[in-house]
Amino acid sequence: MSEELFTKLAQTVIDGEPEDAEALAKEALEQGLDPLECINKGLMVGIHKVGELFSCGDFYLPELIIGADVMKRALDVLEPALLGDQKREVVGKVVIGTVKGDLHEIGKTLVATMLTANGFQVIDIGVDKSAEEFIAAIREADADIVGASALLTTTMLQQKILVEAISEVGLRDKVKIMLGGAPVTESFAHEAGADGFAEDAISAIDLAFRLIDAPE
Amino acid sequence: MVQSNHRQEIAGLVHDKSVEILREVGFCAPEAGILARLDSAGFPVDHEAQMVRITPDLLDTALKTLPRDVKLYDRNGEIPARFEVDACFMGAGTPVKVFDLHTGVQRPATRLDVCQLVAIQDALTQVDIVRPTVTATDQGDFSDLVEIAELLRNTTKPVVHRTLIPEHVDAATEMLFTLAGGVAAFRSRPFFATLCCPISPGYFTPENIQCMLRWAESGVPITLLSMAMGGASAPATLLGELIVINTDILAWIVALQILFPGTPLLYGSVSAVLDMRTGLLPLGAPERGMINSGAAIMGNYYGIPSMCGGLSSDAKQLDAQAGFEKVTTAIPLMQEKATIIYGVGATDAGSTISYTQMIFDDEIIAGIRRMWQGITLHDPTEEVELIKSLTPRGNFLTARHTVRHYRQHWYPKIISRDTYSTWLEKGETIEAICRRKAQEIIANHQPSPLPTAIESELEIIMRHHLPEFRFES
Numbered sequence: 119m120s121e122e123l124f125t126k127l128a129q130t131v132i133d134g135e136p137e138d139a140e141a142l143a144k145e146a147l148e149q150g151l152d153p154l155e156c157i158n159k160g161l162m163v164g165i166h167k168v169g170e171l172f173s174c175g176d177f178y179l180p181e182l183i184i185g186a187d188v189m190k191r192a193l194d195v196l197e198p199a200l201l202g203d204q205k206r207e208v209v210g211k212v213v214i215g216t217v218k219g220d221l222h223e224i225g226k227t228l229v230a231t232m233l234t235a236n237g238f239q240v241i242d243i244g245v246d247k248s249a250e251e252f253i254a255a256i257r258e259a260d261a262d263i264v265g266a267s268a269l270l271t272t273t274m275l276q277q278k279i280l281v282e283a284i285s286e287v288g289l290r291d292k293v294k295i296m297l298g299g300a301p302v303t304e305s306f307a308h309e310a311g312a313d314g315f316a317e318d319a320i321s322a323i324d325l326a327f328r329l330i331d332a333p334e
Numbered sequence: 335m336v337q338s339n340h341r342q343e344i345a346g347l348v349h350d351k352s353v354e355i356l357r358e359v360g361f362c363a364p365e366a367g368i369l370a371r372l373d374s375a376g377f378p379v380d381h382e383a384q385m386v387r388i389t390p391d392l393l394d395t396a397l398k399t400l401p402r403d404v405k406l407y408d409r410n411g412e413i414p415a416r417f418e419v420d421a422c423f424m425g426a427g428t429p430v431k432v433f434d435l436h437t438g439v440q441r442p443a444t445r446l447d448v449c450q451l452v453a454i455q456d457a458l459t460q461v462d463i464v465r466p467t468v469t470a471t472d473q474g475d476f477s478d479l480v481e482i483a484e485l486l487r488n489t490t491k492p493v494v495h496r497t498l499i500p501e502h503v504d505a506a507t508e509m510l511f512t513l514a515g516g517v518a519a520f521r522s523r524p525f526f527a528t529l530c531c532p533i534s535p536g537y538f539t540p541e542n543i544q545c546m547l548r549w550a551e552s553g554v555p556i557t558l559l560s561m562a563m564g565g566a567s568a569p570a571t572l573l574g575e576l577i578v579i580n581t582d583i584l585a586w587i588v589a590l591q592i593l594f595p596g597t598p599l600l601y602g603s604v605s606a607v608l609d610m611r612t613g614l615l616p617l618g619a620p621e622r623g624m625i626n627s628g629a630a631i632m633g634n635y636y637g638i639p640s641m642c643g644g645l646s647s648d649a650k651q652l653d654a655q656a657g658f659e660k661v662t663t664a665i666p667l668m669q670e671k672a673t674i675i676y677g678v679g680a681t682d683a684g685s686t687i688s689y690t691q692m693i694f695d696d697e698i699i700a701g702i703r704r705m706w707q708g709i710t711l712h713d714p715t716e717e718v719e720l721i722k723s724l725t726p727r728g729n730f731l732t733a734r735h736t737v738r739h740y741r742q743h744w745y746p747k748i749i750s751r752d753t754y755s756t757w758l759e760k761g762e763t764i765e766a767i768c769r770r771k772a773q774e775i776i777a778n779h780q781p782s783p784l785p786t787a788i789e790s791e792l793e794i795i796m797r798h799h800l801p802e803f804r805f806e807s
Contacts, residue, residue, distance in 0.1 A: 178610035180565075221539055224566045228613045271430060271469050271477065272498045300685060301430045301469075303442065319613040 131164025604643030618659030
């Protein structure tokens with residue numbers, strides 16, 4: 119019975135059916151199933167399959183993003199129900215946002231979703247965020263990585279300011295910093311004192327794995 | 335290609351749907367002062383949601399004051415020969431990277447690149463309108479002003495640039511008016527147009543709006559330039575994407591005409607569709623030319639000049655891909671009678687400018703322009719008499735008629751028509767020829783200089799912002 123439900127849960131992620139996922143997650147809890155098993159044997163199996171289909175070219179980004187969103191809908195039901203010391207296994211924790219003055223959201227959100235689909239816990243703080251807001255989120259989440267995006271030549275300077283601010287508050291050794299956005303280059307990221315730069319969403323995922331030294 | 339009735343149908347439908355969206359949902363003006371201004375001008379404003387709607391009355395008034403005779407002039411007050419006759423081609427811009435002319439290696443662009451790339455565009459016969467094409471990354475926060483100053487100094491052709499910083503608009507207009515000899519002189523023959531980009535759908539940043547209002551106040555022609563991404567910031571169908579493009583542009587056509595009646599506006603789009611395998615924005619895709627041909631259709635529908643992104647490529651070197659993409663993204667814009675085609679020198683999805691590509695683009699444009707003339711209809715009496723007299727087996731090579739007409743055919747400057755053995759003997763690749771030609775232009779081409787007094791005045795204006803600024807002699 120539970121195996122059948124896990125399979126169905128995985129399938130909702132593959133098919134991109136958020137309502138079904140949420141309903142199944144609730145049903146699982148009502149039946150007294152272990153929420154952590156629902157995550158590991160249901161949702162994670164589904165998102166891995168989505169990842170495989172993306173890698174071999176059967177799925178494109180919309181299916182991948184929708185799959186990650188479906189997973190999140192079910193996680194919102196299952197995670198609060200985790201028992202005692204149970205914890206969802208995550209590859210790492212990432213705080214991500216666009217820097218102060220920059221409202222270009224799509225690229226940042228794409229990276230956030232891809233990270234989620236790859237097993238990271240992502241705290242997406244949104245757009246136009248000051249260094250203080252980034253720092254507060256890093257502290258609250260005890261993040262391993264912070265990702266900062268800027269699309270304009272005028273706002274990319276805020277990325278530098280962010281890196282400086284993180285150093286000033288003494289968090290520089292605790293968190294890896296990755297930068298992204300159309301005008302950003304490897305040399306700019308290096309000069310700004312960041313740990314890495316990614317040109318697109320897929321290389322951002324590789325970079326995140328490299329930065330925390332986790333196997334992909 | 336689009337049939338003419340089909341084209342009218344698209345334009346009418348897109349306009350109607352934009353009007354519907356602007357009437358029911360509106361657009362976002364994310365700043366209290368701007369909202370208050372639009373409110374007192376008669377727009378229905380939701381201050382809390384920062385949304386502004388457009389009524390049919392406002393639309394009618396705006397479309398009545400929208401100038402239909404917007405023209406760009408060169409520094410000498412002449413309208414470029416091709417403007418509104420043929421599509422004008424314009425430099426691309428303005429990424430932070432350039433492929434180095436000598437090494438071919440990608441590196442950050444500098445003020446020297448701006449000067450050289452502007453001078454090259456000044457020299458190229460097929461380039462009608464000039465952009466800095468790159469950002470001078472060595473000039474910090476004032477790169478935009480330095481780029482404008484160098485544009486004004488290094489070419490006599492009409493120029494287009496922007497700033498993202500409202501305070502810089504005043505310095506820019508001061509330079510423009512100084513060069514023109516006053517506000518009225520500039521307004522009567524503008525040699526500079528700017529551009530402002532929305533974040534689709536339905537949003538301009540407060541800074542961008544402030545810039546637009548300042549430019550409009552000074553009477554500088556503004557291009558409302560959409561950068562929609564089909565499948566990301568707009569629907570995935572081209573028609574749906576065009577509705578987003580048009581809604582964003584129409585919103586500010588109306589807002590600017592109501593606030594500053596008679597402001598000269600251009601209809602722009604450098605949109606594309608997202609590559610769903612990577613999340614990147616390919617600009618060499620056929621869809622690039624297709625969607626921006628929509629901007630030409632809509633510009634013609636409203637009767638204002640269009641500026642359309644095309645002649646684009648994702649290639650990283652001057653190769654077969656570059657040739658294919660440059661042409662396929664330009665053709666739909668020619669087909670739909672774009673006023674300005676925006677893309678000379680661009681490569682690597684618009685994120686790097688290439689000197690050699692810029693030189694080769696001149697060759698591509700010349701070829702496309704020739705092709706576009708098609709078979710012309712004229713009285714063929716002379717030809718018919720000639721055919722009769724030379725039938726059968728006559729030779730047309732020495733006929734006077736041939737001598738008079740063969741020069742209409744296109745003769746390339748770069749492309750090889752040599753035999754294999756001659757080509758082998760010359761041993762120079764297209765890339766090498768283009769590099770050599772770029773170096774020759776940089777070494778030999780002297781753009782017509784500014785009067786010394788004007789040059790000094792521009793330097794003084796620039797020094798208010800950059801105390802060390804001076805033009806290189």
